[in-house]
Amino acid sequence: MLKVAVVGATGYTGIEIVKILLDHPGVEIVSLTAKVDSPISLGAEFPELAGRIDLEVDNLQVEKVCSLADFVFLALPHTVSMRFAPAFLAAGKKVVDLSADYRFRDAAVFSRWYETPHLDPAGAAEAVYGLPEIYRDPIVKARLIANPGCYPTGTILGVYPALKEGLVDGERIIVDAKTGVTGAGRKPSLAFLFPEVNGNFRAYSLGAHKHTPEMEVILAEAAGRKTMVEFAPHLLPVNRGILGTIYLDLLREVSEEEIGRIYRSYWGKEPFVDLCPPGRLPQLREVVGTNVCRIGLKVNPRTRRLLVVTAIDNLLKGAAGQAVQNMNLMSGFAEDSGLPKLGRVGG
Amino acid sequence: MLKVAVVGATGYTGIEIVKILLDHPGVEIVSLTAKVDSPISLGAEFPELAGRIDLEVDNLQVEKVCSLADFVFLALPHTVSMRFAPAFLAAGKKVVDLSADYRFRDAAVFSRWYETPHLDPAGAAEAVYGLPEIYRDPIVKARLIANPGCYPTGTILGVYPALKEGLVDGERIIVDAKTGVTGAGRKPSLAFLFPEVNGNFRAYSLGAHKHTPEMEVILAEAAGRKTMVEFAPHLLPVNRGILGTIYLDLLREVSEEEIGRIYRSYWGKEPFVDLCPPGRLPQLREVVGTNVCRIGLKVNPRTRRLLVVTAIDNLLKGAAGQAVQNMNLMSGFAEDSGLPKLGRVGG
Amino acid sequence: MLKVAVVGATGYTGIEIVKILLDHPGVEIVSLTAKVDSPISLGAEFPELAGRIDLEVDNLQVEKVCSLADFVFLALPHTVSMRFAPAFLAAGKKVVDLSADYRFRDAAVFSRWYETPHLDPAGAAEAVYGLPEIYRDPIVKARLIANPGCYPTGTILGVYPALKEGLVDGERIIVDAKTGVTGAGRKPSLAFLFPEVNGNFRAYSLGAHKHTPEMEVILAEAAGRKTMVEFAPHLLPVNRGILGTIYLDLLREVSEEEIGRIYRSYWGKEPFVDLCPPGRLPQLREVVGTNVCRIGLKVNPRTRRLLVVTAIDNLLKGAAGQAVQNMNLMSGFAEDSGLPKLGRVGG
């Protein structure tokens, strides 16, 4: 059994990792930490877990975690992970970091968009971007994974085949994305109170969201093309899920059939990418509660554009699920071990 | 024009008073206060009000408010109102207090349930309970109104006729009530984050909610009967509205027709109480956005019970709307001036 | 592998059975039927199932189903199941019927409340009420199971221990229950359109809901006490889940500790009943997506009542999950095989 620690266990992402691991046949959770005033029982905070897991949640002590665990998930805020990751690596642990800290090989890009110096440029240079559909081989060998952002995951999977094949203009990508509220985290807040969100819908961070360079850098590197992304995120009155509508300028005439064949040649065998049948588009509820990214394709010959719609569960394929998918690859488990493919939309 | 101050203007209740008063033909808002770090523009916080009202919102200074306003709404937390109300009264202002501080003539009852000494027992003894359907005459003459709690408003209007007529057992009243989330106030919070409430439903404060003695005392006093209320509040995933299902033991056989006649004799001419036609029950959406309390009646001859369902908008008839209804009575306006009777369910 | 047919596969309950069975290690789905104009692909209607199951859905032909399957789930409307169940039994199949048709041993009770003659009184007399927590032994040996109604499941589990022990008055039971909208079924409708339900809340069928006699008859039979239930169902703006608040008159003084001990002695070892720790009550989101019934207990010494709050997922423990739990018992599988205990609240 792989001994696993979850650092940052009481956020929406951390608790989702815990839930997945509880159903994982090859894993034992040995350590849970979070910023707490005094140690708490996980079951007191999340009553549905009472009786399922007995660990106390205490503040992070790196040495203690190192003495217990062989594999560490860092579900920490941006700029906090890089303060702790080096110590875990130095102690020989494998790490999946769910923050943005290690997503840019070039620490200067991180510094520019996150407006803070990078504390571990060597780690940034070493880390592998944890999108298995593109970087599976290096992930298998990695000791430090930068788990992708929620928005970039859906966007990159939706754009990459068309971009790589030279079908669309990489410098005119428009991503209009809509996320559920768990994307904003689990902390006291006025802006995300129920009455502020329910019955409401809004755009935010137009032209300024920090996931923009992540999309641009990874797509450019992976596809070998210049990129420029107009990224417009919006907040949906739902708990979970991201649906992105992506507008791509076609560089040549192409039929939906041909586009479909191309995407199938890229993603057809992927366990966690589903392509909609021709004429269908994905809906949020088809992916909520699953680790699946669903993609639908529409060619508009009138405007000479390819429209791509992608849907993921922001907490699963967009965070915790993908993190476990990476753990599975790094640790020799079946890639889909413990990961749900069918959901049950609640609400 | 009546010069009005709203103390506590940025909560859900305070802003609702402001919105009503902006449509009121006889009122001028002259002062808005709230706990703020520095003065803010109301339109910056509530953009839909920008251009409609230019007042700054600053911290409460009693003397300044007294120099500007003749009528004061106190939309403050419990135990805070009683620190300020006496000064406004002493300055000759009329006051509608929306907290619980003045709802109990007997300050000892307040102290017992709210677990704090009362700072103004004389005010408590003087204040009139602001439920116009029962206390209209004293309200007209009052200078200090204790605006009723949201839950008691619907409950008292639903129970009073049957209790007063001796049809039901006052000591076996059960009130199963369900409220929208604005009832919890507008302040940073983990428990009322969208993902904690959406798709969820829960009971809270069973047997311990502070509105229990308010229902018991007012019903007992008004109907001249002994009372005991089992009150079970629940949290609905909606923004606004309270629906209460009330279980009453019948003391004698009675038909729905007779009950209907009795309730019409009490509420038939009330501008803000609507009785459902026979066989119909109220729905939340029929009252959301209005100052109306709707009441439906069902006799179950098998169990010998009268079931009463009442619905109000917790921010209107349950708070701000009723407060303005009281202001109208106290100031010689038409009782329904500025108060909406038709809503538009958003969401 | 057990060969299973789902009759009525495209309703909310039928599709839920399919989803559970797809994750069940000992089952093969061999037949899906529904009322269709012409055969349809399940994946066309439910795209998230495309690629997971290849069966066509066609109209029910009993002989064809009998030639393929050994175990049959009937997810049909009330009064329809009893037209087909006898033929499946005669062919030697085991049957779990999710309608109300076989829930009353005495077919006359069924006829009175459902206002139609019973077509299979012998089947009604033979069928076992499929609540494993009370009827596990007869279920194991049964060939025809009447799967309990969604409301009765939560109510009976919440009331039975106190009633059986003689702690509460069985003739004064009040059940105020609130259900998600999937309880109304998956068919074109005006009353259950999104804008008619969202932001709304309402009571319905007060004193007249057909689950009332089911609660009364089963509780009376199981506990050996006279019963009378005041049952008031309500419609919540959520997809899934039922939360019931149950009011019971205590016949003697009892502490919460003692009540807790009693309930633990009944349900402590049940795989799908969770008792909340003292002072806690269940929330809907703790059970949505699971086959678990959670129960919270509150004694109000002031009113001498025991309040019981129970929560289930209406499609799982309230229907499809319980049906599979029964199949597991009838077929020698582990009782919890394929059944989820941890959910992910969507919405």
Place this chain on the structure above:
Amino acid sequence: MLKVAVVGATGYTGIEIVKILLDHPGVEIVSLTAKVDSPISLGAEFPELAGRIDLEVDNLQVEKVCSLADFVFLALPHTVSMRFAPAFLAAGKKVVDLSADYRFRDAAVFSRWYETPHLDPAGAAEAVYGLPEIYRDPIVKARLIANPGCYPTGTILGVYPALKEGLVDGERIIVDAKTGVTGAGRKPSLAFLFPEVNGNFRAYSLGAHKHTPEMEVILAEAAGRKTMVEFAPHLLPVNRGILGTIYLDLLREVSEEEIGRIYRSYWGKEPFVDLCPPGRLPQLREVVGTNVCRIGLKVNPRTRRLLVVTAIDNLLKGAAGQAVQNMNLMSGFAEDSGLPKLGRVGG
């Protein structure tokens, strides 16, 4: 008092017209029609209107309506209005048609997109497009108004100033719009059941929505520029409101300040267009329940685009409210008579 008929009174749009008119000081509703089996009471269908209006709703008989009313709202499905409008005009009535039938001066464009011959090309040529902010003068003199579509209203108000001033490329307009569910109408349906929409989000009709040519034709005509619109509508889990995010390619460098000045020069004095202050974007809840269109502007110098976000209530400024705004102009009332500017988000 203007005598008004509402043809199609029981849909979401029709009932909204009725609610507005009930608060309108210069109007008397004299006739309500809808497709009904037999005459119904409006208050039986919409209980909150019981006691507010006594008219029966019966099937449309043109002559009867003509004998009662001087002004007619046609809230009918597309292709139905043009069967009746000529008769009302011939009888000397003024008509606001809320369908698409008269929105295209060139009936051939209508025929192409709506795939049916136009029955009244002369009416189409005469009708005035009822967007007061652009066509106020001809509206005042018109006898037949084509009330704009919900999506085009927000889009045209958001794009027109920039396009007219030659700041942006009219042939590369992208409109990513999101609507509430009332936009789908009030009729029995599977796709719009609560559990199918709640917790869900989806795109539909990509590249094929019939509002596309309406945006293109009106913008081209009004701004005197060539246009091509990529229009992607989506379905939000909210009752009301449309938020559109519009991507425009800038033809020259321009600052947000300059753009703001330009938009203010167009819309600064409009009673129902609100421009957000610099740095702010509109939210749905700011317009739900109002006849206001709110517009926010964002220049992205990195991508050389102007992003425009517009928000309206689809039933008010997007349909019924704008229809009454047109009636006010055609009938000599104050333009804002009866029309709400402040909402109360329910939900």
